Amino acid sequence: MATTRMLGSTLLLILLSTVVSELCNPQDKKVLLQIKKDLNNPYLLASWNPSTDCCKWYTVTCDPKTHRINSLTIFSSVPDTNFSAQIPPSVGLLPYLETLEFHKLPKLTGPLQPAIAKLTNLKFLRISWTNLSGPVPTFLARLTNLTFLDLSFNNLTGPIPEALSQLSNLDALHLDRNHLTGSIPPSFGSFKSNPDIFLSHNNLSGPIPASLGNLNLTQVDLSRNKLVGDASALFGLNKTVQIVDLSRNELSFNLSNVEFPASLTSLDLNHNKVYGKLPVGLTALNLQYLNVSYNRLCGEIPMGGELQSFDVYSYLHNKCLCGSPLPSCTSSSL
Template sequence: MSIIIFLVFLLCCTSSVLSTKDDEITLLKIKKQLADPYGLRWWVKGFDYCNRSANVAPDYSGITCTSTGRVESLILQNLDVTKPFPDGICSLTEMDYLEIYKIPGLYGPIPSCFTKLYNLVRLSITYTSLSGAVPDFSGRIKPSNLTFINLSRNQFSGTIPPSFGSLPKLIDLDLSFNRLTGTIPPALLSTSTSLLALANNSLTGEIPKCYGAVNFSVFVVRGNRLNGDPSFLFGKQQTAVNIELANNDFEFDLSNVEFSDNLYGFDLSHNKIYGRIPNSFATAARLWYPNLSFNRLCGELPQGGNMGRFDASVFANNACLCGYPLQPCSNSAPAPAPAPASKPPF
């Protein structure tokens, strides 16, 4: 029995050593694929990549390891390279966290082998020149552990893969500042989602109404070409603390919208919103940073409550708003701006 136990122990140790050696080879391959940048100069054969004190250039990279010496997390940043995405990263199969930050010379698509990183929990690739389609993680063989994806400030194009909705643990998704087109897929995230950011793309169409049932903390779609009525994102029971819908073509009556006490800030500027500003605006307890400028709102502003927090810029460039902090209303308060005329049926 003792011989069997010894052989099992030897097999496990050998497997760990081989896996560790494989990760060293992989890291050196990644360095070579990036043309041996200065920031990775300490990556040499035999280097102790699990020893944080040996990382002589922490401004450029960082590595942590599992208890068996496999790469658990990898950070690459501020590297002076002009190279495609290094597919060697796909071989770091025990990695649960990858961050690539401020490498503007990194270009081309993310290779398809990337979806084989089955253990990824957090993924952040930002401030690069990577292009092509956003990776489709539906090809992963086993259920994903991904909870956080940030692919903002790159040059990804095409549509948003609906397959993000098949990632059961995903609660934060940021695809802002890319070149994405098409509509926002319904059921993109679960009802427990905390953040969805799609700002500064070229998305069109309406926000799916099912998003009104999602427990967002942050919802950001400013700077697109979206339209329709997204007022279902607001309401007394909504959990969002920040909603940014600015610089779109949204068109709806604000008069009966209710603002939640959870709401800390929102930006509805540069749209086609009409009607009055409701009394709930003045009673939303935590509201500090609203923006309703550059719309078609009209009528007297609500008074009291938290109105003393806001200056005139919050309400600037509307049709005919009046009352503090804007100019006083006349004896006969202006009527609300009428709803837009319906389009002819042809």
């Protein structure tokens, strides 16, 4: 009899310890299990076992004080044959999320779910390297706590919403490697946080808005689009920009009088229609990368700084550019 009571007490203690160790909020756990079901129970979520504490599940983290789910990062380095689904609308039922990531999931399809707009505590949103389609939705502008927005390497189409400039805390915007069309919104010049802007490998057209000159960007990549006109507003002695990639567009402006900030370390203008001369001011910069090939530049490459440290391929195929590392200038080439 005593042995039976002892066994019963032991089982009770085991059950109680299991309950005590379950830190995950029951509603959050229910939502996560629904997300797993909606994603067709992929192998990469195998740790999502209903009998275990969801705060210990792979790809999930909980707030150490409230134990509410604050991060959901679902990604895979190997294609998952069972992972063929859309983003579950149920992700909008995790109100304490600060980080949401779906990354390298080639069978994730469909549009961005409007339910994401409910996640007003989000700071980090990455949905990249998927087969996500449809437009970049305007409702993203409601996520005013976002500091990082990455929708790169998808199949998104249509224009870039002007409303994204309302994201006043944004540090980085990645919309590169999609099929976006239309122009860069002039409203981007009103970003309050000077985010790094990556819009490369799209089908954007029209001019670079002069309003971008209002910003003090650190990095900007607008390469491989169909942009035209003047890009000089991105530069200036008072700027702090470090990396600028405008390559493979149809930009046409006079480089001769452009003033570059001392912070600039990388400049790529290749395959455009930029004309004029290389400014002497470039010699004062600590450039680590420079490519002005395939343009319409003329005159002698200024001596000094890092300009002679780059090989001929940084300067080839210009109208009449000459001087080291290109062949020496002659009277006919100046």
